[in-house]
Amino acid sequence: MAENVTPRVRAPREASVGEVVSVRTLISHPMESGMRRDGDGNVIPRSIINRFVCTFNGEVVVDVTMEPSIATNPYFQFEAKVMESGTFNFTWYDDDGSVYEDSSDITVS
Amino acid sequence: MTGQTKRAVAAMALLAFSASSLALWADEDADLVVNGEIEMIVRTEAPAHLDGALRTIYSGWVFRQDDTQAMQMDDFDNPGMLFAEQGQELFNTAMGANGESCASCHANAEDLTRVRATYPKWDEAHGAVQTVEMQVQECQTESMGMAEAWGQNSQEMLNMTAYIASIGRGQVIDVAIDGPAQATWEAGKEIYYTRYGQLELSCANCHEQNYGNYIRADHLSQGQINGFPTYRLKNARLNGTHNRFRGCIRDTRGETFAIGSDEFIALELYVASRGNGLTVEGPSVRN
Amino acid sequence: MSLTRREFVGTSLTSAAAFAAFPSMSFAATADEAIAAYTGGAATSDAGITLIAPEIAENGNTVQIEVSAPGAEEIIMFAAGNPNPNVATFKFGPMSGSQAATTRIRLAGEQDVIAIAKMPDGSFLKAVSNVKVTIGGCGG
Secondary structure: OOOOOOEEEEOOOEEOOOEEEEEEEEEOOOOEOOOOEOOOOOEOOOEOEEEEEEEEOOEEEEEEEEOOOEOOOOEEEEEEEEOOOEEEEEEEEEOOOOEEEEEEEEEEO | OOHHHHHHHHHHHHHOEOOOOOOOOOOOOOOOEEOOOEEOOOEEEOOHHHOOOOOEEEOHHHHOOHHHHHHOOOOOOOOHHHHHHHHHHHHOOOEOOOOEOHHHHOOOHHHHOOHHHHOOEEEOOOOEEEOHHHHHHHHHHHHOOOOOOOOOOOHHHHHHHHHHHHOOOOOEOOOOOOHHHHHHHHHHHHHHOOOEOOOOEOHHHHHOOOOOOEEOOEEOOOOOOOOOOEEEOOOOEEEOHHHHHHHHHHHOOOOOOOOOOHHHHHHHHHHHHHOEOEEOOOOEEEO | OOOOHHHHHHHHHOOHHHHHHOOOOOOOOOHHHHHHHHHOOOOEEOOOOEEEOOOEEOOOOOEEEEEEOOOOOEEEEEEOOOOOOEEEEEEEOOOEEEEEEEEEEOOOOOEEEEEEEEOOOOOEEEEEEEEEEOOOOOOO
16 A cells, blocks of 8 residues: 655636646556566566545546556546635545545636 | 776776767756846856866756756746655654644744755764764754654655755855864765776766766766755655765666765765855756 | 456456456457457458547656547457556537547557547447657656
């Protein structure tokens, strides 16, 4: 199980109506691919974040299915169009059943 | 040609230095400004003690490709900052029998901005040169009542040293090499110029005589440590100075010194002093 | 129902334990097979999709890739030379501001990175970018 998983998000705090804003996310996670072996030759079991979802006021911005080829400490950058004030919710789903969440509010005027 | 020179040439051929390479590095003139506000010194006149061995000293950042360079220019793009933040949490977390955190004594973390820039440093009470890691360990066992301090290369220590470096970013490195530290510095210099391993390579063979040249498909840096701990793309984690030294000596096919050994403490002081005039970049991003 | 090899792999992947039990088996479909499975063998156009990848990556363990396909419902990314060529699928929802995304991926050596965009009319766009991966000077 991954330890000390820390999500970080960066989205603007303010925007104008209809503005397309850039959102970035980073989360500390080893993304163990299941392809590696330890010093004794035993396979290190796969343990990755397999899905990431960003919503704004409950509607999907982007929904990403992730495979072991995503690098350690997964990073995403994408854009959202904001028509009203609200909240971005960010959710990462781990193979081990853990769910990591973060959020960011934005005032749209 | 002396026997020693012949061996050196053979060793270089083995490591495939590109002898004819005129291209130096990816972006020789690029400047590093982090978050649009922290201005780094990535090239400057070499300190006097180098006595002409290098004319200009360069941060390892200038030897990296654009993509890697860019990752260090913004804290959000720099995964090393994730671990510096975890270090900041540890800084404010009580540990040990006395229920104290680092912040109990160092309430204003900004008071520690010069730490990374001035260590390793002579410690009068212990009569020895101390690294930042040793200082943290001393706080833990002598002030905070911890039975056992963090290991020098533990994740906690790497996170903490990344945090301590991060609050000193942009500070000009100025480690003292005279006075009581001089003997240790001399010992470190001796190690720097000593050939190790079956390949019989010294630190200087690569990082003083061949920086900017290719070693296989990679550009050799000057081996400056102002960016440590450094987030390396190859293992996607923070890497400490002594761990890096160990990797270098291992690659000479030699028996390495241990992390935290007197030899590596001396070498760290000496190598740090070769970067006097550069700025603290840790946690940096390297390949 | 007959399971294709790829569907079978997908099913077993839902269990990390099952995955770990056969790590050395070369069960992953090739990129061509994976693409064919995704597009149903439909022809792809190379207009309207942009894939930005470094020509030379300094380290294959962390390579930043950017993909953009205006109007796409989904973009799927493959690394043709990886043991499992699937990398990620981006599904763009109603709140997306563009059909573009950047991520960092692993590349096990020089290979083609491939992006396929699925358009609302059922057509597919495809972009390919060859990335050379630097072999580091020192393992240090």
